[in-house]
Each structure stands twice: as C-alpha cells, then as structure tokens.
Amino acid sequence: MSAPLPPSGRISPPQRARLSRESFDVVVIGGGINGCGVARDAAMRGLSVALVEKEDFGSGTSGRTSRLVHGGLRYLEQGRLGLVRESRRERAALMRIAPHLVQPLRFSWPVYGGARVTKARLGAGLTLYDMLSLSRPGKWHETLSPAELLAREPALKRDGLAGGGSYLDSSTDDGRLTLANALSASYWNAVVVNHMTATTVSESSPHRVELTNNITGEHRTICGRVIVRAVGPWSSTAAHSKGSHILVDRAVVGNREAIALLSPLDGRVMFVLPSGAHTIIGTTEILTRASPDEVRASEPEISYLVDSVNSYLADSRLSRSDVISAWAGLRPLASPAPGDLTSASREHSIARDATGTITITGGKLTTYRAVAEETVDLVQVALGMRASRSRTAIEALPGADRERLIAEMIVSEPTTGEPLTGNSQLRPADLTYSVRHEMALTLSDLLIRRTLAAFRARDHAMSLAAPAADVVAPLLGWSSALKEAAIADYRRDISRIFTIDPD
16 A cells, blocks of 8 residues: 555644544544554554544654564574564564555674583574465574674674674564554544543443543543543553663774674573664563653663673673663563563453453563453454454555655755755754654654654754744744743753763
8 A cells, every 4th residue: 555645734624524423333542552553453444443542752762762573582592483484474564564654674693612502503593484484584594603703793893702693584663663553553543643642531332532632621421432542651450660772973982783692691582683884782580660751761670781791792882871771661461470571471461341342461562462462352342343354464564655745845845955954964854844744743753763763862952943843833832932832842851861860
C-alpha cells in the first residue's frame, strides 16, 4: 500500500463530529506501539475505532527503547525458543511492510577469555538463531577469528580476544514506527487523537468514555462497545523494570556497526548501537518505584554503561563528560520472577475483565503486530463476531514517501529548506510537514519525537524551541502568549525526561 498524504495533525471537523456523536465498536486507550497497532488492525478489519492518547504517540516506553527490531537472541540462553521464533517472524514482517523504518543492522559479538559465553557456545547459539528464522535473514551468522573481528571493529581491545561472531538484526526509529501505525489507523477510518485523556470509563456496555483535551481543556464523551487498555506501565497491574540508555558521539567510541557485549559488572547483555553520527549504549535493567511520568536515568546507571563499554575498548576513552543525553523507559513485564528481572517475562498477556475491558500487559516493540492481531481477534469475539483475518503483516505502513514530499514542499516554498538556525540540520519544512501531516501539536511532539533533535543535543534542543515555535505558530493558531507557553511547556518536558537523577 502506498498510503496517501496523512490528515492534518489537528482534529478535523469530521473527526470532531464523530467524537461527539458516534458510538464505536472499540475505543483504544493508549497510543504506544501496542495501542496504535491495535487501532490499525481493528480499523483494517472494518471495525469503527477511536484511539485516544493522553500525550503523544510513542511518548512513553515506546519512544524510549533501544530502537531495535530484533529476533531475541539473548532469550535463547533462557530457553525461550517460542519467543525467539515469534520475534524472528515479526522482524521479517516489519522489514517487509516498513523497509523505510526497519533496516538491517549487522552486529559483532566479541568473546574474550573467561567469558560466560564462550566462542563455541556463541557459535551454537547463533546457529540455532538462524534455524529459528522462518525465512533467510539476508545473510547467515559468521564465526570470526580475532583478526577478522578487529578488522570489523578496530576500537575493541586486543588482549584476551578469542574471536567472536557476527549476526544480523534490525534497527528502527521507535517513535516513527509507532506514529506510522497511528497514521495508518487514521487512513483506515479510525478516529485517532493525541493529547486527549480518558478521564473516566463506565463499566456497563456500551461504555461511556469521558475525554479531556489536554491542550484546549475541552470535554467530550464517546461510547465504545469494547474498551482496550494499552497503557503500558500506566497499568496498575504491570510490574516495572527501568531501562536506561546514553547517547555519545560515535567518534568517541569508534564502533563501525553494532556491538553486542556482556557487561563485566553483572554479565548482562548490552548493546553499542550506531545512530548516525552518534552511538547509543544500553540498556540497564533495575527495579524502580518511579512514576511512569517521572522516570529518568540515574548517575549510577550512566557509570554502569560507561564502565561496561570501556572494558571492551582498546583505549578506555569514554568518560562521563562524553554523554550528550540519557533517558529511561519503564518496561511493563507480564510475569516477573521476584528479584530476577533478567528472567522476567517479556511475553504479553491479554486479559478481559468482568466489565468487558481488554487490557494488554507486557510485550515488546518487535512483536507488537502479533500482540495487536491477537487482541483484535478477542475484540471481535467480544463483539459477537467471528475473528476475521488480519492483514497488517502484508499491508505497508505509511511514511516511505515522506522525504520526497518534504522535498516537494521546499521546491514550492524555498525558504522552508533553509536551516532553522545557523548550525541546525533541522529545517522549517520538517516542522511544517509534521504539523500538517503527522499530528504534531506541541514543541515536544516536534523536537523530541518527530525529529529526535532533543536526544542529539546537550541542551536537548532548547535553543531550537523559540525558532521552531515561530515556524509552527501560524499553523497551530498560537498567539504570542501561546508561543511563550509552548516554550515553557517544552522546557518542563525536557527537564522531566532528560534530567539525570543522582541515584
């Protein structure tokens, strides 16, 4: 499918009317990857759908991942072959329907003397990993000698290197993958809105859902025959594990591609991942009581990541001062083992309670499509229908033509192609397109999620907030006072997300 230009980010008059008058087959609460995937699948099956998200699509855990679509190699050690097989299948499906968002990424795994995972054990695991693939991944794994591994990743230390392996997985832009599902749901006639909080939900069917627009303060009521709660760590039943990442200049680390390694501090698998001119290092995994709205990386976590990576580098050159940004997300785990998050389940649960509300718990970015398919099967049963076939594994996700459309905008409006500021790679055209066609309504939508500018700058793009506000103010109807309020809101958001806790 080559999707047409997505609708304007603001609620259109027809959608506003539908929100006021229409009773929906299903109301999805939560615009993370699971919620957006459910809305897309349900709409494609012909159900009437409303999706409401209290902030922005992918503003929670779904936008704070390792940005990997992976086959679950590290789950082999736990003997969870079913999860690995499902992950491999779903990775292949996403590469098929979203090649512009999910792209192959080559990993090297160095093995040093005395490591928990020996070269022979790694080779056996990678062989099984290939066998569990339902389709050829592009190139099978390779076993590498020390010289071959150093030729690929010369920044690795040489002392004690026994060789290693190489395998293929995929990278993605997690926020854009989530957004693509929301836009696709809208294309298939779902009513999709962000910055709208479901404040109360009645227990009887059809369920009355009270909504509050978090930008305008406007209140609305909609009805849904079935409610799907896909609220991730905001679910009262979810157990939470915090995972943190850091971003540094790629030249400091010197990685050419991706590197998988075992932290010498606790033996956990972690990744060094290329991200343009930068490198992402993660992730930690710790218990936390932090609110999902306030979760942040901590100094001990940053030290853990820096020290772990330095133990693998020929020159221990990474320091705390090299960290450009750090962020954390909460993983909602379906069935954690007490005190052992490494073995906790990332498989999902889908439960229907006595009121008919369906709640999704757990899952991971890679397998969201399968979770959504299973959920919509249950929705159709709840509606008294026979579950129809999902088409989400064959219908392309939108966004492949985004760069072309922005280029066409620049041709017609040349000034929109100039840098937003003197040294910025961001252009007014990028912001304008996101407001017009990607449902961006705030500076955080634009600078944190649509462009990732906040992750890549030490000031988290605060210096871009005012010029960005000048560009989008006419599109969003902002007065001077509203522009100042939007900038203040952005300052609070980057403080909430990127401030590093002392412990």
